[in-house]
Amino acid sequence: MNSCRNRYSLLFIIMCIILAGCFCLGLAVGSADISVIEVIKILFTSAQTGSGKIIISIRLPRIIAAIILGGALSVSGYLLQIFFGNPIAGPYVLGISSGAKLFVALSMVFLLGKGIVINSLVMVIAAFIGSIIAMAIVMALAGKVKNMSLLVVCGVMIGYICSAITEFVITFADDSNIVNLHNWSLGSFSGISWDYVWVSLIIVVLAVLISFFMSKPIGAYQMGEAYARNMGVNIKLLRGILILLSSILSATVTAFAGPISFVGIAVPHIMRGVMKTAKPIIMIPACFLGGAIITLLCDCVARTAFAPTEVSISSVTAIFLAPVVIYILVSRRMNHG
């Protein structure tokens, strides 16, 4: 028991150190050449030099957003996996991110057409409605197709439909504000402002904390519905909360950074392997940290690989994480014949 606890503590400390390292790396790399020492100076003195402005108003919010939203996405995927009792679930592959994307795009075009500038909270709400609708469709399908792999195929199709409609909407709207939507609709942390960071910070911290304090019933639910009920868990309530929390988390991510592929499905799997446990009380913080680290690293790659041109974050996460997803699918098939 104690050796386990020490192991978990050690791993958490290591992950925090890696995250701090990635944080510094993220601040230092980019199209403008600023050294690490200079970055630290700027952070502590908040100097208003040219480099200072780049760090404080461009790179810092972007990095913090990548941490918060990457973590959120991974926890969202973990909760979905608990809900479906299956590791092949995530907001992106089930089309939930794309549903959110479509609704954000629609509401933006609609409101901008009326001359109203959309604020961050409205974006989250639109994304949330989109997530819930996509989730409802997926759950209705889940009732019909019991096979999880088939459900994922359906989810991917829902994602394609939503993405296609989003593209139509964006293409036919010519407002300059909407032109920027194209980058966002592929998934990107570029142009994230402090306003977005604060809103997402509040929502994500709340949702992740609630999830963490739900780890006891979530752990019981992992034993299957029958045993969970016998332990005194209110199954309907728990399932409702799981769906709500995972939708809120993935909706916040989509509202501000667009759909980011495969983090939600692959990171919880990687974390189960690293932590060697499925206990939610360990897994929820581990997923958050792991999601933050991986998303932040992928964002660094997205910014620098073909600098000064940026690649979408989804292309980078897909290259690194899609193989993990393939591995999960193949190894499950082998285990279950």
Place this chain on the structure above:
Amino acid sequence: MDKLISTLKLDVGYGKEPVVSDVNIEVSPGEILAIIGANGAGKSTILKTIVRQLKKLDGEIRICELNEASLSEEDMAKKISMVLTERIHPELMTCFDVVATGRYPYTGRLGILSADDIKAVNEAIHTVGADEVANKDFSKVSDGQRQRIMLARAICQDTDIMILDEPTSFLDIQYKLDILSVIRHLAKEKGKAVIMTIHELEFVPALADKVVAVADKKVYKIGTPEEIFTGETLEKLYAMKPGTGTQITEGLLAYSKCLPLEGKVPNGRMRC
């Protein structure tokens, strides 16, 4: 308290049509009640209704003289523990972790085990004789060990009533005897009320205090094993050819007399 659990005119089933109707049973502390009947007769349906897996169609379930409907999920968790036939597939959980889930009703908000909880878990593991596998991955131990672990899980839930659905199916003879000895021990020495289903009739006379025979969508007969194990009853229950029942009954009773089911704690056996 006289009866720990009783049912009054209970109708059970899926949907609207009752699978078994008018079930009237009662179990006192220290009593083992075995439900027997053919495949699909509705034995498990009765158990699933008692543990609220299925909604009861009609009638009443009384637990510690209280109407079950008035008890919350949390109250029920402290009154009734269970072992089901359905397999669980927990990922990355040791046998200890699986047993520890039985402490759920007693742990705090975050479900962290106290020293007392850990003691209860270890005791339960010891009671079923599974000490050797405690730290092994649950998905990698044998069916027999898994069943012991599930029984230990129910034991450390520390309830007065235990519901066991075919706890001995698919196990070898020694595992069956071990599991049944633990069940006897729980009833006779810890005063638990046990309701269980079982297909192996040869164990029932040595095991159970009361037998409920289910056939034709109703309780065909309730009584002591001696009253139930007659050729006529077995022929009725399992639709046997006339005459074969008597022969089988004699064999069953003779076999059962040889069984060492004293309610003693089995010694742990290294078999994984």
